[in-house]
Amino acid sequence: MTFIGKDLKVVGTRPIRPDGVDKVTGRANFGADMTVPGMIWGKIKRSPHAHARILRIDAEKALRLPGVKAVVTAADFPNIAAEEAFAGEAIMDFRDLSRNCMARDKALYDGHAVAAVAASTPAIAEAALELIDVEYEVLPFVIDVEKAMAADAPLLHGELFTQGIEPKPTAPSNIAKRINFTKGDIEKGFREADVVIERRYTTRPVHQGYIEPHACVATVAADGQCSIWSSSQGHFMVRQYCAHLLGIDIANIRAAAAEIGGGFGGKTLIYVEPVALALAKKSGHSVKIVMTREEVFRGTGPAAGSVIEVKLGAKKDGRLTAAEVTLKYQAGAFPGSPVGPGCMCALAMYDVPNANVTGYDVVCNRPKVAAYRAPGAPNASWGVESCLDELALALGLDPLSLREKNAAKDGVKAVHGPTWQNIGYAETLAAAKAHPHWRAPLGAGQGRGIASGFWFNIGGESTASVHVNEDGTVVVATGSPDIGGSRVSMAMMVAEVLGVAVERVRPIVADTSSIGYTFLTGGSRVTFATGMAATEAASRVVDELKKRAAVIWEISPEAVEWRDGMAYPAGQNAGAFEPLPLAEIAFRSARTGGPISAEAAINAQGPGAGFGTHICDVEVDKETGAVKILRYTAIQDVGRAIHPAYVEGQLQGGVTQGVGWALNEEYIYDKDGRLENPGFLDYRIPVASDLPMIDAVLVEVPNPRHPFGVRGVGEVPIIPPTAAVANAIYRAAGVRLRDLPMSPPKVLAAIDEEKG
């Protein structure tokens, strides 16, 4: 069943979002909005040290404070063994996750949870935190990735031996893993090159910056039945991880998805939920935990900071002959940086005959990194897309033409393995070249940069059910928390299949006990995979509706056609009966076989790879180093835009976050390894006035593996901005910035150095 190439009535339109009214009137229930009778408040005590052994935790004074109901430490959690789990776009280990939620033996970063208290009011809980006495032995710490790799670096984990090196190392190290991909003959490739450019680029950790802090309410009933309400990217993930960390059967946890105020990958793992459950179990009360913004910054996952070394070789005509890339990524306190995807994305966009990519996953005394929108790719592409620009300048070639010359196309075998099929990278370059922005004149002190980005996108397990109500309205229930407008897309796909107006379809996110397993919302998978499940469930409903019409007409179901929301008699019966609208069939369902509904539980395969190309104009104030984004165009192959406004919103949001990464976002640590800017005042995400309206251009090369041709769209747009901005700055001010963020002091220093 495919709708690709067909004339569609709903898909491709821009209906009002079904969750919109609640959100603009403040009625929507986010993580912190849930209240249950008898609920008490949990607060988490956090390490003030970047690295310290926990010698003793004494909660006696806290427990004596009136109103305090329970204190938990690592001793209240099972000490679980190492066990890897697939976490969407990264590998996650349950032992590490447990120790990240509550430090055991050692605190590994400033802000690491070491104890938690539950009390009848937030103020009492806050006061009780100060009464919990923790004795530490402060240890030497390491924050910087290359210092953490050094032989004499303080070790975070005595039992960590570098994977991916033969023979297996005999001494522990902060390097958790070494990854390597090769293609062709790298030495030969560089020998053939007319020009070789070798550069080093660096990035700082950046936070996902979701506006809603982590929040949950957990209840443990007397019979052990648990319920969790929380803001996450996957309530099935919350259920699974909590069950594992606390030794609870999955059937005994019911998790519900709150409305989510942003996640961007940072809510694909848990922080507060297991702590609230442990406090609820110990106290006998429902427990609510709401992080402060400071806790979000100190205790939850940033994206990895990194060092990216790039060496590119090319012929005079611009044809790449060789590429060598080395990536060193900070994992934070536990292994699992996205260096793997970084290595795969580094050269994925290009047809390079000879390549060598090496990655290092390095632990250091910072919060454990979490996924952040195309995890790993912005770092790698920051290096490669900047270096390509330097190569274009060295060759005297137009940077767009250089990319066209080397762009991966169908049939090309990528450095990381797969052979490309049905990809639209070249189409985005063609669209960039044809866009008026590419040829628009620039003023003095202004410059234009271009950069591209690639992301895999994923599929995976999803369940959707479609119920036809008695009055002919429809409910589509899925297990995917809606972080980017997926509900409206589900309703639109179902409406298209059923042939009804989208307003007749109410999309909901069902809790973990009300719908089949659904993998978390991440990897740009939901409109693709859950949308595929919803489409399939709706198709089954159509089959059922045809059967019911056949019963009413007393003809064979094969002789019924479904179009425009109505059953028509077909073939030899054509015209024999008046068509039956969906509402009529629904009204008569009790007499034709009972309720009409269908569920589809699938493991969606074939997510289409996503490619994008961005054009950015900047103006540089040469006296202050301030960079102003004048114009920005984001072009992307989106497969098929179900709701184009949402897709444009994804592109604009990704660009905004990428520009934050480019210009101002960074963690500032003091000499003791404590975070100095845990708030939005001094951790500078872009504000609305920092950006012009971002022009989103949707290129549609359909993904044949999806009934409507959908590709994931949410992650690609964060990848190109850093290099697009740097490339534009070079052309505006004549200085090449290779260290993010390109904040005014750094830009000014570069300009002054250039002046000499």
Added chain:
Amino acid sequence: MSGLSFIAPKTVEEAVRALAAGDGLTKCLAGGTDLLVQLRSGRARPEVIVDMKRIPGLIGISEREDRFIIGAATPGAMISECGPLCRAWPGITEAVDLIGSQQIQGRASLGGNLCNASPAADSVPAVIAARATCVVVGPEGRREVPVEAIVTGPGQTSLRKGELILEFHVPKPRPHQADAYLRFIPRTEMDIAVVGCAVNVTLGDKGVCRDARVVLGAVAPTAVIVTEAAEALVGHWLDEETLGRLDAAARRASKPITDKRGTIEYRIKVAGVLARRAAAIAFKRAGEC
């Protein structure tokens, strides 16, 4: 839990009594845009909060022949929407308009901005450059002091126990007198000045500067009146040479620290740049009025 009392006096006398009573930390509340943040983060733990906003005269702007009188708790939005004040002192009203966001400006006040005693306060340099004064009341009565006498260091003021600022008196501009304020922030709004600079000039015949005040913010423990910068302007047109001397004087007067908002080197350079740019605006305005 420790008690926190909240008092909202309706007279100056009542306010002074409330501020003078008790040994613990007592804080004045105007718009609360700094205090509430400090309370929430635990940086300030007062025992008593005294709300200024119900005291007659604390909110509102009035005009006398020679001056504007701005109540110390008057929200920024009222100041930047006050036509006569905007025409007289665009530097002051633009400085107020830079503070925080539109929502913040619905609350934040001149008195709060001054008494919070941040070296980076946006409204302070322009108000000092206009040679404004504050009316301070306390247990020992009423005194009028120059604005620059209030802040003594980061978070520190010269106000004595029981004292509060009632109002600001801003003299009206003379003919060909005008001001300007510029600040540098890494973003376009919602930020704290890395450097701020107010320039207030009076021009004489043929556009030669007769009188000037240059005040820098965020480059020292308090806002700094840069006498040498004013001297660089007085007696001159704003030509390249004058601008060069102004820039150098502003840089010499800057004694910043390196912190999460900027480095010493960067702040010094930008102080010179902003002095030049603010002077250019102030001279242009003075020439047109």
